[in-house]
Amino acid sequence: MPQGPGNAVARHLLPTPPRRLGIAVSGGSDSVALLHLLYDFAQTYGTQLQVVSVDHGLRAEAAQESAFVATLCAGLGLPHETVHWTGWDRQGNLQNEARQARYRLIAAWARARDIETVALGHTLDDQAETVLMRLARGAGVDGLSAMSPRRTSGGITWLRPLLDVSRLDLRNILKRRGVTWCDDPSNEDPHFDRVKVRQALAVLEPLGINAEALGQVAFNMSRARDALRWQAFLTARSMAKIERGAVRMNWRGYVTLPDEIARRLLVGAMGWISGSPYPPRRKSVLGLIEALKQGVSATADGCQVSRKSDALWVYREYDPVRDMAGSIGDIWDRRWRLIGEAGSVPLHIAALGPEGLKQLPEWRGLGVPRGVLLSTPAVWNGTNLVAAPLAGFQNGWHARPEFDDEAFFAAVLSH
Numbered sequence: 001m002p003q004g005p006g007n008a009v010a011r012h013l014l015p016t017p018p019r020r021l022g023i024a025v026s027g028g029s030d031s032v033a034l035l036h037l038l039y040d041f042a043q044t045y046g047t048q049l050q051v052v053s054v055d056h057g058l059r060a061e062a063a064q065e066s067a068f069v070a071t072l073c074a075g076l077g078l079p080h081e082t083v084h085w086t087g088w089d090r091q092g093n094l095q096n097e098a099r100q101a102r103y104r105l106i107a108a109w110a111r112a113r114d115i116e117t118v119a120l121g122h123t124l125d126d127q128a129e130t131v132l133m134r135l136a137r138g139a140g141v142d143g144l145s146a147m148s149p150r151r152t153s154g155g156i157t158w159l160r161p162l163l164d165v166s167r168l169d170l171r172n173i174l175k176r177r178g179v180t181w182c183d184d185p186s187n188e189d190p191h192f193d194r195v196k197v198r199q200a201l202a203v204l205e206p207l208g209i210n211a212e213a214l215g216q217v218a219f220n221m222s223r224a225r226d227a228l229r230w231q232a233f234l235t236a237r238s239m240a241k242i243e244r245g246a247v248r249m250n251w252r253g254y255v256t257l258p259d260e261i262a263r264r265l266l267v268g269a270m271g272w273i274s275g276s277p278y279p280p281r282r283k284s285v286l287g288l289i290e291a292l293k294q295g296v297s298a299t300a301d302g303c304q305v306s307r308k309s310d311a312l313w314v315y316r317e318y319d320p321v322r323d324m325a326g327s328i329g330d331i332w333d334r335r336w337r338l339i340g341e342a343g344s345v346p347l348h349i350a351a352l353g354p355e356g357l358k359q360l361p362e363w364r365g366l367g368v369p370r371g372v373l374l375s376t377p378a379v380w381n382g383t384n385l386v387a388a389p390l391a392g393f394q395n396g397w398h399a400r401p402e403f404d405d406e407a408f409f410a411a412v413l414s415h
């Protein structure tokens with residue numbers, strides 16, 4: 001087993017070394033070191049490596065940096081490609097937009113090459129800088145938690161094998177090997193918060209507030225977050241049910257939960273329904289719970305949250321304008337599989353909506369809020385309702401929830 005940072009890499013990739021691995025290399029010291037460490041690993045374990053660089057088209061030097069990575073890879077005999085970002089609409093925060101675009105582009109690059117895992121060069125210093133920046137925003141347990149060394153999103157597993165390794169150690173490895181790297185001038189630009197934070201860390205060092213200490217804080221926070229996630233998961237299992245594509249919880253039980261658990265349950269329910277990768281902000285969810293206590297329903301992220309007698313319901317907000325067309329076999333609104341027989345009459349699928357409910361007066365006896373039923377799928381022949389999932393099969397059509405309760409519980413556990 002290799003020692004030092006090489007060991008860190010191996011620890012994240014063994015005992016089952018991947019057959020293929022993507023590496024995102026910007027040309028900076030961290031990702032260049034990652035490239036070399038993974039190259040060593042691949043020599044021993046036979047992993048096929050492919051390298052990608054993203055040119056955001058924002059700095060003149062970016063093309064030279066990807067050319068530098070290309071030369072480096074050619075020297076190591078590794079395939080390298082550069083992908084380009086051209087999509088900035090000059091709206092929003094440039095750093096954020098560029099970062100999100102980068103992840104999207106790298107994920108698309110990997111998917112197109114059947115690469116399931118992509119390694120990134122985040123280090124202990126990145127971890128520490130993130131903790132310090134988030135302190136300024138009064139972050140809670142989630143915000144201060146450590147980055148995960150392995151995380152799946154956008155269909156790709158992102159691996160960060162260097163989170164325990166300092167930038168200094170990586171640079172020393174490169175210097176010993178006589179390998180150079182590119183210095184991104186924006187890393188010195190004090191307009192950026194990250195640069196200010198790096199300077200602040202140098203000032204805090206004599207107090208022992210350094211990358212290791214902040215990394216440890218992040219690690220401890222992750223453990224606290226995991227405990228909260230489990231508590232929320234177990235609570236959801238005992239008090240929440242999926243009914244007609246909505247989440248139903250017992251209000252009297254819900255209202256006695258600690259804030260943090262109540263919030264996680266709600267965020268999990270909303271995430272399961274909306275499919276949004278970003279949870280709503282903590283403050284807005286807590287505000288929403290307060291509103292519910294006052295008997296006020298609320299909408300957020302395309303979800304409606306409301307109380308009906310003793311139950312708290314979270315369901316898809318009915319939106320008459322939203323295009324909710326579908327066909328047989330489709331998954332409709334992420335949660336319903338539409339099953340039926342193609343006949344000679346042209347049918348279409350859309351939300352039940354108020355028109356549908358008018359044609360199904362028996363809905364009142366179901367004990368389910370009107371809003372839940374409005375946003376369930378229905379089969380239409382023009383303006384005539386052919387089938388709706390209120391009473392199981394109808395006219396040879398059926399819409400059954402594709403995602404079972406477990407998917408909702410998993411959403412609670414991951415938020």
Ligand SMILES: Nc1ncnc2c1ncn2[C@@H]1O[C@H](COP(=O)(O)OP(=O)(O)OP(=O)(O)O)[C@@H](O)[C@H]1O
Nearest residue numbers: 024025026030031052053054055099119120121122
């Ligand atoms: N232009 C790029 N091309 C390829 N990979 C990149 C590029 N920029 C960053 N990366 C990858 O992301 C890693 C982290 O870099 P950096 O900290 O700048 O990214 P970030 O995405 O802004 O981080 P965070 O996710 O913490 O916001 C790098 O080590 C590298 O693996």
